[in-house]
Amino acid sequence: MGEGSEAETGNPTRKRRGGGRAGSAARRGSAAIAQSPWRIPVNIDAPTEPLGEEGVAAIHEAAMVVLEEIGVAFLNPEARGILAEAGCIVEAEVVRFGRDFIAEMLAHAPAEWTLHARNPAHDLTIGGRHILFGNVSSPPNYWDMDLGQKIPGTREHCANLLRLTQYFNCIHFAGGYPVEPVDVHASVRHLDVLFDKLTLTDKVPHAYSLGAERVEDVMEMVRLAGGWDEETFTSRPHLYTNINSTSPLKHDYPMLDGWMRMARRGQGLIVSPFTLAGAMAPVTMAGAVVQSLAEGLSAIALAQYIRPGIPCAFGTFTSNVDMKSGAPAFGTPEYMRATQMTGQMCRHYGLPMRASGSCAANVPDGQAMWETSNALWSAVQSGANIVYHAAGWLEGGLIASPEKFVMDCEVIQQIQRYLEPEICATDAGSLALEAMREVRHDGHFFGIKHTQDRYSTAFYQPFLSDWRNFEAFQQAGEVWTAERAHVTWKRILADFTPPPMPDANRAALEDFVVKRKQEGGAPTDF
């Protein structure tokens, strides 16, 4: 009934806590809550496909016309030079692509690829039928129920959200900064946050493409944290970047710079056009998807030309604006359909796909959960392989919240359970004829052997949902979900143990951060 060996927890001085309940939770890695085990979910459902064959062909054709006739602006001379060399037509900042070139480049892109974490148990295969979930990334602000207020993020907020990222088995990778720590100067922010991320988690990390120094620093820090030599590091992906186009039909300088640097060193690449229908993309969902494809495929073609076979994924971030306020809406019917349509196009091109958990809600309430449920289920329905922002997102991505993080993890765990084929098994034991012969028309199934043999694993067990009746709920103080989530994340943090890291790797990381800070960090004039 312990909490795992010291080698597992990596903290020999940690105090033992709890007994019975904690004991059973401990088998899953922690005493704070009884969560689901780490697993790589396989999406067993046929994807939902709103487009017919002719719809897929029409969207493909339109995307090719955009690439050929309108082109995409590349605000990076080096990228334009490479594309000119590749035979694309470059006029001022605009690059036009032949469809044959696009097809040839896409043919190099692997349908499946693996990200190698510093903890090999957390390696991730991207593509196929895998579906992986990551934390919220990049909100400038933070909200929790103690504060009851939206405030700029800090390093401590960021670190706490990284602890949750590491803690939850249903979260597979550590995306961008779970909140932007604006109390750390922008020139050295990447150094401090990556140090926190790499020491508080052992899951696959992300690098922002925000200038040469940051990208190179982060790659180096990931290499040091893993203790890999340069050859091993560049021989396979250990981290990934995600770039957004500057819609309409434009890629900016630093994003392309990071994209090319990561490509050259063999790391994972995701491009996610932020095509908001009615604002920076056409008001029609098909039009917004066409534009996103032109933007994304042009970046993937560039990467494949630089290093054929480099791992890429296409991200959808197509939603609609609220036509009253102009604010982005998320988890809407249109968002769900755009995600599904993009899934069809990704399969058409043989590219792994990224989608998101998202909502427009400002607080972790009912609206937040129906919007996020819509978004997460549409990721499942679309056959997405990577689900960004899956836990902790509020206010269209402007707020990160630990309560929302915990609530989302309950939903994600249920999605992961939903994808276990055992639920729908129809072997003789599952058909349960013998059990029905035993119980017949009276009595119940609680006590029989068929039930006793299976009950402990038969059903999803929540860690946050309150399934008791109203009277028990009332007696426990009528604690609504967000308040329960508040207690839960505090308990998790109180109980958190960082993953182990060899002393040499940690020292190398520390030295690197000190050195780069002495050098002034990264420029902040981009």
Place this chain on the structure above:
Amino acid sequence: MGEGSEAETGNPTRKRRGGGRAGSAARRGSAAIAQSPWRIPVNIDAPTEPLGEEGVAAIHEAAMVVLEEIGVAFLNPEARGILAEAGCIVEAEVVRFGRDFIAEMLAHAPAEWTLHARNPAHDLTIGGRHILFGNVSSPPNYWDMDLGQKIPGTREHCANLLRLTQYFNCIHFAGGYPVEPVDVHASVRHLDVLFDKLTLTDKVPHAYSLGAERVEDVMEMVRLAGGWDEETFTSRPHLYTNINSTSPLKHDYPMLDGWMRMARRGQGLIVSPFTLAGAMAPVTMAGAVVQSLAEGLSAIALAQYIRPGIPCAFGTFTSNVDMKSGAPAFGTPEYMRATQMTGQMCRHYGLPMRASGSCAANVPDGQAMWETSNALWSAVQSGANIVYHAAGWLEGGLIASPEKFVMDCEVIQQIQRYLEPEICATDAGSLALEAMREVRHDGHFFGIKHTQDRYSTAFYQPFLSDWRNFEAFQQAGEVWTAERAHVTWKRILADFTPPPMPDANRAALEDFVVKRKQEGGAPTDF
């Protein structure tokens, strides 16, 4: 900018309210909120099918073995007599059915049938790809945010929830009592509630199968409300009943009695076994579905023998218990899969299908909305035709709540919008090449003609979701979803106008209620 003609609102003395905003809402039928128009949604998605062909065959085979070997207890001598006459094997209370008889009876059951409302605009076709939504039915208790407390339902609570049922265009039918009015004596409760239901709504109503007098009274009241003669009334369905088996494998006396009475008068029949895996059904989902099929198909076979071709539907109410507390759980991964599996079996048998919106949550919070979202989306994924309890359900069906009702309607409206094929149109206008040629790499799409021509109908418009940014949300008082829903249902009720009813029909209804009360109503000793 008025509120529709007097003929439309049916209330010539109603005061005009509001102006601009109310005016645009009025075009949709009311000034209280701007809701989506009435429509019969068609489910355009291919159903999610977790079972392969062999899985469907295995479940069918097991259900047939249960019907042939174990049988179903029919606690109604008349029903047993009819089934004995039909050639079934009757031993004491248990009836065993040959699979050929079941197949022969199922062949009579129509795949699609129509319920005729007293307002023909609210006629409903059950089956095919239609998906229809109804209010929460039968909770004994009521909760709202003024009370902040669970209390036994009253006639006023019930009437208010009926007003919401009528008000929302996304709610297609008036299910069972939206809350049980325990302040009305059980002997006359059906008279008062049906009077309220038939005068406050003009949507298809439901009758409980709770004893001969109630069923016959309700049929008579529905006939009077519609002003139909007996021949017209019995020539086509105008209402429906829903019976639950008494799992395991048992039908009780009054349910069967009502079932047979409704069958004889040609009304709609739904059987929904309440098969709670691990309690009154096997702990495995396939086993629970097998048992539910045996229970439901046996009742449908009885109805088809009594009146071949009588409209029937099969309802799933298969979920799992919380193995810690024994309480039913809803909207779980297992619930979703059981719903989808049942959808496959309904298509196998050519039967329209009923599913539910449901949750275990006690209050209208985050958990309530992820559980209800899971349940509602699984109804869509299963190809369900009728979605019971779709709005207003809490605490596993023990509480009805107007806040939850309003929140659920926002989710249902989004589902209905999601099912509009226009979202995924790929005609030339939707592909938007001309728009992209116009905007190119700079500027935005807000002002262009392509957007202006489409923006007012391009996206779902919420009535409850707050899509503003945090600052605007804060300035408006940081009102969480449940509190907004509270304000919304009060506004709707303040603004409610009952549908028109000819004076003669109303007088006939009133007379009938008086007469039946003088006769003592219905016995309460069942």
